[in-house]
Amino acid sequence: xxxTLKIDNKIACIVMDDGKVNALDNDWFRTLLNMxxxxxxxxxxxxIITGREKVFSGGLNIKWLPTMNKRDQVEFSQLFxxxxxxxxxxSKPTIAAISGHAMAGxxxxxxxxxxxxxxxxFNLAMNEVLIEMVIPEWIIDIVSNAVPKPxxxxxxxxxxxxxxEKAYELGVVRELFDDTQEMMGHANTLAESYDKxxxxxxxxxxxxxxx
Numbered sequence: 001x002x003x004t005l006k007i008d009n010k011i012a013c014i015v016m017d018d019g020k021v022n023a024l025d026n027d028w029f030r031t032l033l034n035m036x037x038x039x040x041x042x043x044x045x046x047x048i049i050t051g052r053e054k055v056f057s058g059g060l061n062i063k064w065l066p067t068m069n070k071r072d073q074v075e076f077s078q079l080f081x082x083x084x085x086x087x088x089x090x091s092k093p094t095i096a097a098i099s100g101h102a103m104a105g106x107x108x109x110x111x112x113x114x115x116x117x118x119x120x121x122f123n124l125a126m127n128e129v130l131i132e133m134v135i136p137e138w139i140i141d142i143v144s145n146a147v148p149k150p151x152x153x154x155x156x157x158x159x160x161x162x163x164x165e166k167a168y169e170l171g172v173v174r175e176l177f178d179d180t181q182e183m184m185g186h187a188n189t190l191a192e193s194y195d196k197x198x199x200x201x202x203x204x205x206x207x208x209x210x211x
Contacts, residue, residue, distance in 0.1 A: 021058030029079035046191035050097035057106025111146035
């Protein structure tokens with residue numbers, strides 16, 4: 001399984017690790033949707049999403065995309081925006097602990113979260129225009145909520161990489177770390193601090209911010 005969920009001391013953590021680049025496909029979307037339902041129904045106060053060493057996620061499985069049959073294509077056209085939208089509007093606080101490169105779909109996952117922590121020396125990127133893909137408006141909305149202008153234009157229109165160091169300077173990434181253990185320790189401490197918030201007030205405010 002490329003996705004694992006653990007809920008410990010009211011902190012939920014989803015780890016992406018397929019042993020490669022954490023590629024996304026229809027099975028991945030269905031699994032994440034089920035996990036988000038499980039976290040939302042639990043007593044977890046916050047959700048952390050992270051990846052494997054040096055790879056947060058490389059985005060969509062480009063080897064799988066050309067092999068899709070008609071049914072897969074229809075399902076993909078529904079599951080991709082539904083899954084990212086579910087994460088973007090998730091009622092509980094979300095933290096992306098960016099463990100490595102976050103490319104395309106991986107960048108969308110990071111931007112869909114409420115707060116981003118990252119390791120130094122990696123990149124966030126949206127390279128869709130390089131593969132002749134017109135970026136949908138829903139993706140633009142998610143990325144634009146995290147990346148300020150004019151840098152979001154550079155990422156989306158020109159596929160320019162955004163280093164985690166530059167992302168920190170811009171406020172896209174709130175904190176930078178030198179090693180995974182330090183980053184994950186801080187992510188858990190941050191998640192624990194959300195226990196002081198009213199869940200309904202947080203969810204209501206977030207819904208208005210992201211309507």
